[in-house]
Amino acid sequence: MKRIEHKQLKETLYYEQLDNGLQVYLLPKPGFSKTYATFTTRYGSIDNHFQIPGGDKIRVPDGIAHFLEHKMFEEEDGDVFNRFSERGASANAFTSFDRTAYLFSTTDQVKENLTTLIDFVQNPYFTDQNVEKEKGIIGQEIRMYEDNPDWRSFFGLIDAMYEKHPVEIDIAGTVESIAEIDKETLYTCYETFYHPSNMLLFVVGPFDPEEIMDLIRKNQNTKDYQKQAEIRRFYPDEPEKVAEPQKEARLSVGIPKCLFGFKEKNVDLEGDELVRQELATEVMLEALFGSASDLYQSLYDDGLIDDHFGYDYSLEPSYGFSVAGGDTPDPDRLVERVREELPRILDSGIPENVVERIRKKKLGNYLRHLNSPEWIANQFIRYRFVGSDLFQVIPLLEELKAEEVNRRLSEHIDWDRFAVSIVRPL
């Protein structure tokens, strides 16, 4: 077991890669009450076309990664939630574009709960009957999102930007696509993506790392995993330009929603390179749209945005985009103003002192997030999966230069890659 100390942050991380390929990270947090564990596979909604090592290329129905996540909680002897509840652990799971995470938090019986987590994720149990039953539940989950204007405007934007890449597919799929799911396809996806070498286990809490690592090692040694070759994932060639400049929907809302953003061109990155671009872009977006920017304040004063206005940047090895927006009484005027103002900033550039101010803000935000064991675990995994390290963010942020931020400004702000999504009242 390796020990990695982060002196400035007063955090010590323990790491080991087990014989079956599983990566395990432990972060002791003395003084905390709860232990949070997440067992995550690098498998999400975008992985719908792949090749099973040694097998044929296959394409699977939309929403299957999320469906699989739901079905993992059922075992031959009943529902796994009960096993966690019995030991006072609150369990959950989520599926994103790139990963599926199973997790629990508990203040008691850490070892027993951790064993339950590992065992249930490594023990699929799908039957024709339990697969059919889940379609009703997930159908209602899909319905719930159809009525959610924030979700609709977000997916409207992705849909406007992307033409071919599976990031445009709704994570839960559609009622029609999940109708095609059967237990055989679920097993195929499971066998491909739930091999320990494609997974990461992160545990954070007030425990002894030696004891916990020992438990995980022993647990894995009792299971017979064959070595798995690398999984090949196929993503279609995506044009650089947006698919459509604008998408609109009508829903029963009181206030219109408007999201806009730029589709990223530089997406073939990984490791620290990817994180560097991510940080430079985030600083650039904060300079443009952050609450202490001139543009934000002028839009706010004109009543075009409120304090829920925000921005975000996503960058993964096969896709990337920025998104900004929120509630606005006049979406068209808001977009017009953005189109008018950004070229001026593009001309003048982002001054050094603004980069400094934003650097401070981001360092502080990072510290605040470190109060949350959930945030640490989930972010750590995300950074590992792209080949970097969460704890490298501070040095990378400290090294970031104003020129890099300005280079991102001129690269990213390109009107051919600009899209808008609006949800208007009925």
Next chain:
Amino acid sequence: MSEIRFETIPVGNLRVHVCSTDKFKTNLLSAMVQQELSSSSVTRHALLPSVLQRGTESYPSTLQLKRKLDELYGATLFGDVYKRGERHIMQIGLEVPNERYLRDSSPLLEEGAAFLGELLNRPVIEGKAFKESYVHAEKKNLKQKIESLQDDKIRYAAQRCVAEMCKGEPFSLFNHGRLEDLDSIDPQNLYTYYRDLIRTRPVDLYFVGHLTADQVTRMVEKHFPTRDGQRQSVPVAGVKHSVDRVKEVTDRLDVKQGKLNMGCRTQISIRDEDYVSLLVYNGILGGFPHSKLFTNVREKASLAYYAASRLESHKGILTVQSGVEIANFPKAVDIIKKQFELMEQGEISDSELSQTKAMLINQLKERRDRSADLIDFHYQNLLSGMDRSLESIIRDVQEVSKEDIRKVADNVQLDTIYYLRDKGEGPVDETH
């Protein structure tokens, strides 16, 4: 496990509550101001946090204020209003990174305290009024906030259910106020309202972080003007309410999924002895994934993605919320009513009881790991007037018996069934 405690120190007529701990990488300061929840003040009260966050004497423009926060390493300023029973609470706070974890060691907390003190006590004014343009803009924002309630159908249905159930009681008011009050609010009357509020109503100032109680006291004395004199306490109505007839209410909006909510009177509040039994009752009924509602509405009948119950501890109300296919409303109502009946009949298995207790205790213990939760727990307790520590509630949870829960069940009365459905054809009032 280390015990985390607040020490309460009166500073003038402010109550300062200090929790000294090195567990967090930030320091948190938060002010709570109580007001009676009433139609005459609800909208003005709701408007205050956003007006106060626009500017202070030293940072009169919002841009200056926001840039100051960035310079304090992204100190987070937050403000909101919420209901605790029939009290309307305004919270304004600041979370500042602890410089121990930064290379730059300039003292951020002292500056943060000065900032928050000024924000509360020396806002930007014009004569004896708040700055007009700020009030004007924030009135528009509040109007949007009220109108956007219907955008989130889960929240909308929850608020509508409570509003119908508590018609005529202050609790029916929405925490962000009413559209019809906005026209009558101007910079003068809002400022007068605020001065009166901050001088006469109970103000509690919380600190969680890496300072001793003495250090915090000195800091507060320096940055918050203290006065003498009693503050008026906020009166609280009782929660006993007998139901003669179950109300059924249907709203129609363009929705794909129907929302089914129910509101019950429990006749028990956080101020009562059997409150802890009510916590366990709610947990067995619908607090968790092993609970009756989740198991029967979702897992067995496959009718919903979510089905849960929640308590409003100060008002003594229990609400059920679920999202179901409109055609399945009758089926879902039957299943939910059946779960209430099972609770009354004492049909509770040993594992339901033990799982619920374990989950509740876990939830309580986890509250020690977030500074905002520590404050919330202490403040709820303070409002309840019952001196219950986290540890004593945990002990009491362990003691609750099936008989205690049955006694609670005897008091729980269904009051209102609320449906949010599509605009399609069909009778407005279903019969079940």
